[in-house]
Amino acid sequence: MKPAFAASRREFLRRTAALSSLGTAAPFALNLAGIGAASAQSAGDYRAIVCLFMFGGNDHNNTVIPYDTASYAAYQAARGGLALPYASLLEITPATSQGSGRRFSLPAEMTELQALFAAKKAALLGNVGPIIAPTTLADFKAQRNLPGRLFSHNDQVSTWQAFKPEGVRIGWGGRIGDLLMSQNSDATFTSISASGNAVLMSGNTVLQYQVSTSGAIRIGATTSSLFGSAKSAAAIQALGMAGGDNLLEQDHAAIVKRSYVAADKVATALAGYPATDPAFTLPTALASDSLGLQLQIVLRMMAARSTLGAKRQVFFVGIGGFDTHDDQLTRQPALLARVSKAMDYFHRGTVNLGIENQATLFTASDFGRTLASNGDGSDHAWASHHFIVGGAVKGGDAYGDLPEVRIGTAANPHPLDTGGGRYIPTTSVDQYAVTLAKWMGVPASDFNLVAPNIGNFSTPTLNFL
Structure with a gap:
């Protein structure tokens, strides 16, 4: 065989191998060379993580709301007509203080998440987003060491999932799969998306296997x-x-x-x-809901883990509609209600299957949104707040930072506000990813293979797991 033909054939194999697990929408996720040897692990148990991605950029300011009198007043002043009525809010009480007298709440439609938080099955991660290293307002103004193409939907979806703007082909969920796939007797079912092609799920070796809400895609x-x-x-x-x-x-x-x-x-x-088994029955509110149906197939795949030869799995589900530049007070509550009910359904499902402590769901989104209103909605921002749900989660607490909610002014500057209440992240996606990877069984020596910027942070892992 001539060398040139050998090279082209290898490239064909690398790229078309993605077709082994799906039909026409194949991920060509093979541009990362030399990721290193897979971590040697021995696992007699099962562990899985599930990314629930909120496409469009969820407005975190109306997802986690100040509840003490002074903070709520500042929030109300900054949000104007977007501020949620105080009487409608659902208080959550983090075990760790975020500052003297500070209290927090969820919107009225997230009753299920409030209950999970109170039961210590859900945790809050504050002010997280893509940063290459700890970043100050001076760094931002100097455009120093910033992630590429900030505030762009496609690029920030990619950056959240793969640490680089659109065009990158290897995601950190796939990287986790690369390191742990040797524990599965059939590596095909290491990385599974129920929401189409997602760069998060593609590894250097692991290929994302896509399923529909009814099962295999042939x-x-x-x-x-x-x-x-x-x-x-x-x-x-x-x-x-x-x-x-x-x-x-x-x-x-x-x-x-x-x-x-x-x-x-x-x-x-x-x-x-x-799907008709009582263990997977969707509540009436989710019976025909796309997110609920995605989580239903995830639970069924988890239940079938032994038949599929899986001990370590990464899953992906998604829900769209969060780009609320307008009509936010109508659109976002309905979306958050679906997310809250879906997270509760998933947690209950893991309890039914006896894997409550072995399955962890976490949320992500393109970016947060501005604290300032544009008149009928909010615009693209940077850092946002997210939730982690599961029996292994150190729930009932807040991790990272929950910055003071106000818009910086010349007279009273905010150290994180780049304008309009668009805050710089104080926790990186790298730290988020590595904390989940550690829980899955990735050793500290391989953290940099999951998250390339992790060496820039003095505390690589958080404590929510």
């Missing part, structure tokens, strides 16, 4: 019959797996076969855990 014929004929479906499948004399044809056939085998394995595994 290439070619989606059922065992084609136009009512089982023979026709079988013939189409056989054609897809038929190799030719050309090496690329043979490799393509092997990839197609692997996809069929994976889909059959998922279908068989999930047959023992039907």
